[in-house]
Amino acid sequence: MKRGGRNESGKKLVSGGGAAAVACLLLPLLVLAVLKSDFMPQQVVHIAETSIGEAGVEGAIWQPRQQLVAKSKAAHDPVVEAPPSSPASGDETPDKVVDANRDLKNGKGFLVTNVGMDGSLIKSDADVAAPRSKLSCNFSSYRTNMCAMQGDVRLHGKTATVYVVSASDDNRPDNGTITIRPYPRKWETPTMQLVREVTIRWRAPPGPGAPRCTVTYDVPAVVFSTGGYGVNIFHAITDIIMPLYNTAREYDGRVRLVATNYDRKWIAKYRHALSMLSIYPIIDFDADNEVRCFPSVHVGTESHKELGIDSALSGKGYTTMGFRGLLRSAYSLKREWVTPIKSGRPRLVMVLRRNSRALTNEAEVIAAATEVGFEVVAAGPEVVRDLGKFAGTVNSCDVLVGVHGAGLSNMVFLPRNGTVVQIVPWGEMKWPAWTSYGEPVAPMGLRYVEYETTAEETTLKDVYPRNHTVFTDPVSLHKQGFNMLWETFLNGQNVTLDIHRFTGVLQHIYRSVTITS
Incomplete structure (x- = not known):
């Protein structure tokens, strides 16, 4: 309602022969009262809420961003409605509501209600009354x-x-x-x-x-x-x-x-x-x-x-x-569960490293997994780099295999009941390996298999004699600090798997993901 409307209403209070004279006295007083109290019809710019998926449902299917933007198009347009009641405590800010009369008034008394597509309100340069924060x-x-x-x-x-x-x-x-x-x-x-x-x-x-x-x-x-x-x-x-x-x-x-x-x-x-x-x-x-x-x-x-x-x-x-x-x-992942396969080959993705903790005999390892019965997806750094595509690849698999390292984190894309195989490098690395990539597996609804390498399966044997601390007391090197652990056991070795020993592990996993007659 405009301020002129308020003045017009004030004139209707006066009647009779002395109306003009009384009006001359009342109108300036009324206008002064309006200005002193900064009384204007309050308006509220309200941007409606936009939800993703079912609110409050843990693990619900979330809507893609483009659907959200289309769904919330109208929510970015300002809607003028009655102001909400003030918080009882007086020290809270109403969620998702802006008092336009207080915050958006420019020097001429007009409301600035420019609502951005990013959820913002472009305001005037006037000072804003500070709430109790x-x-x-x-x-x-x-x-x-x-x-x-x-x-x-x-x-x-x-x-x-x-x-x-x-x-x-x-x-x-x-x-x-x-x-x-x-x-x-x-x-x-x-x-x-x-x-x-x-x-x-x-x-x-x-x-x-x-x-x-x-x-x-x-x-x-x-x-x-x-x-x-x-x-x-x-x-x-x-x-x-x-x-x-x-x-x-x-x-x-x-x-x-x-x-x-x-x-x-x-x-x-x-x-x-x-x-x-x-x-x-x-x-x-x-x-x-x-x-x-x-x-x-x-x-x-x-x-x-x-x-x-x-x-x-x-x-x-x-x-x-x-x-x-x-x-x-x-990532629009299609498979939610791994179910035992009756016919065909279960899929196994092997995350391969290049600079450290690499499989020096990866071709033999891939051949062994294929012979056991898996369809093997070899995933080197060039494959993993495209995360959007690789997430779908992992989701299509039943088993993920890799030497201890960041690549194992791709387990987050496996279907439920999938299997994670962590190859633990030499050097008493069982506890660090478990903390980073073993413990998180069960809460993700996955199964965990650990393959701990021996002193014969590490390239450290080509660098240090067998009576060196690297082999006789690896924990003492851990105690010297993370840099020593990193340089020696993480950044300093590659792995040459014992094919016969590792094949036995693969056979056990194969039986767990297939139905045999």
């Missing part, structure tokens, strides 16, 4: 540091700064400043040095240190990093994608992902999974000079363990199986 941080986890903010939260990428603006000093950190490297491997100091540091500053009330918003969103944001060791698939899933799932899944795609150490190639490689967590393009935090304002922000992501989710820790009931359900939808 909240800031809480958790530094107790062994793996990661996290902070969550609500209220008036402003992100400036080029300075890597997050401003939490509040009308009061309530809940303010003691020093007003917190720094976080948003990557969940905080016990590895060299790794964390590769991650850009984000500074969180508390500002109450807004002042020179709190820059004005240039873009405002009605959806939350999650700040993470594509730095660290995200270059291989194990770290990509363990350190980035799975923690993002823990942190961002609850928003059903309506969340902005903000990346430090922004790596365009990495994001392109894992775009299928990322598009299931957010329907919006990822923001390059490092190059961004906008001041982006959000109703809530997470800096850092929730991580529990290597290649897995602990549902007891998540607090939301998320599981590794649920994460696998997301990947099945993201």
Whole structure:
């Protein structure tokens, strides 16, 4: 309703011969009261929710990104409706709602309601009244540091700064400043040095240190990093994608992902999974000079363990199986279950390494698996590189075989009841191998077989004499630190399998995935 309409209604209150004189007295007073109270009919810009799959159903089939965009087209158009009631506590921000009268009024008193296709509202340069914001941080986890903010939260990428603006000093950190490297491997100091540091500053009330918003969103944001060791698939899933799932899944795609150490190639490689967590393009935090304002922000992501989710820790009931359900939808994987084969050859994908822990007799190993009865898919680095295609290849197989290393992480694409065979290299590597790739298997609904190599199957025998510590006391080398372990047993050896011994393992697996008459 226009302000003129309010004045017209005021005239109808006066009648009789002295109407004109009374009107002259009342109208200026009424107009003054309107201006003093900033009274205008309140309007609300509301962007409807967009869901991915069935909300609250763990492991549900998720819709492809293009369906989401089409489905939510109308949701990006502003809808004017009555304002919601104020939160009872007075210190909360209504989710997905922006008070247009307070936030979007330009200098002439008109409402600016330019809603972007990225879930943002382009606002005027006027100052915004600061709500009572909240800031809480958790530094107790062994793996990661996290902070969550609500209220008036402003992100400036080029300075890597997050401003939490509040009308009061309530809940303010003691020093007003917190720094976080948003990557969940905080016990590895060299790794964390590769991650850009984000500074969180508390500002109450807004002042020179709190820059004005240039873009405002009605959806939350999650700040993470594509730095660290995200270059291989194990770290990509363990350190980035799975923690993002823990942190961002609850928003059903309506969340902005903000990346430090922004790596365009990495994001392109894992775009299928990322598009299931957010329907919006990822923001390059490092190059961004906008001041982006959000109703809530997470800096850092929730991580529990290597290649897995602990549902007891998540607090939301998320599981590794649920994460696998997301990947099945993201990569359009057709097979859900491995069922025993009565006729034909079960498929076995062999992930092959080249620079370290490679199979020096891979041709013989492939021939042995074929002779046992498998249809073998040899997957070298050139095959694995196209993740979208390779995910489908793994999903078509019943068994995945590989020497301990990142390639085994492709087990996430196997159908349920599939079998993972980990070849453990020499050097008392059983515990590291189990922690990284053995323990995660059962929660994924898969079966696990371990083949531990002997001193006769390692190329280390061609480098060191048999009375060397490498053979007599490998654990003592472990105790000298990760660098020694890495250089000696991970980066320093290849594997020559005992074909007769390994064939016995393959025969056992073959019987478990076939029906014999």
